[in-house]
Amino acid sequence: MSEADCLFCRIVAKEIPARIVHETDRTLAFRDVNPQAPTHVLVVPKDHYPTAAALAAADDGLTDEVIRAAHEVAEQEGIAESGYRLVFNTGPGAGQTVFHVHGHVVGGRDLNWPPG
Ligand code: 5GP
Ligand code: ZN
Numbered sequence: 001m002s003e004a005d006c007l008f009c010r011i012v013a014k015e016i017p018a019r020i021v022h023e024t025d026r027t028l029a030f031r032d033v034n035p036q037a038p039t040h041v042l043v044v045p046k047d048h049y050p051t052a053a054a055l056a057a058a059d060d061g062l063t064d065e066v067i068r069a070a071h072e073v074a075e076q077e078g079i080a081e082s083g084y085r086l087v088f089n090t091g092p093g094a095g096q097t098v099f100h101v102h103g104h105v106v107g108g109r110d111l112n113w114p115p116g
Pocket of ligand 1: 037
């Protein structure tokens with residue numbers, strides 16, 4: 001599954017450069033171009049699903065792999081112990097701008113709650 005005009009499908013296809021930090025057979029993680037914290041990495045399934053809910057509905061273990069990859073990124077970045085935030089903005093009202101599901105791994109600074 002892919003979409004020719006999807007930004008993250010194009011990053012997965014290596015048509016658009018990105019600072020890749022982690023890769024598995026079915027997932028890719030790369031630094032956010034506009035980081036909101038010292039660590040800000042996006043973790044995506046290589047297959048195209050618009051939202052976390054659509055990914056979970058596929059029910060083939062890929063959601064697990066994305067979350068495992070996110071934690072491995074946090075370990076690599078040295079923030080797994082101190083803590084990090086894993087955010088799936090879902091829908092335009094929540095700030096989702098790219099409709100290829102991605103988990104934001106954010107950390108390396110104090111994170112406030114509630115989020116803005
Ligand atoms: P959303 O707002 O959909 O939750 O997150 C989209 C994220 O993608 C934003 O944090 C934005 O900075 C990031 N982003 C947008 N375009 C690019 C790009 O071309 N490369 C990378 N690495 N990140 C991008
Ligand atoms: Zn896509």
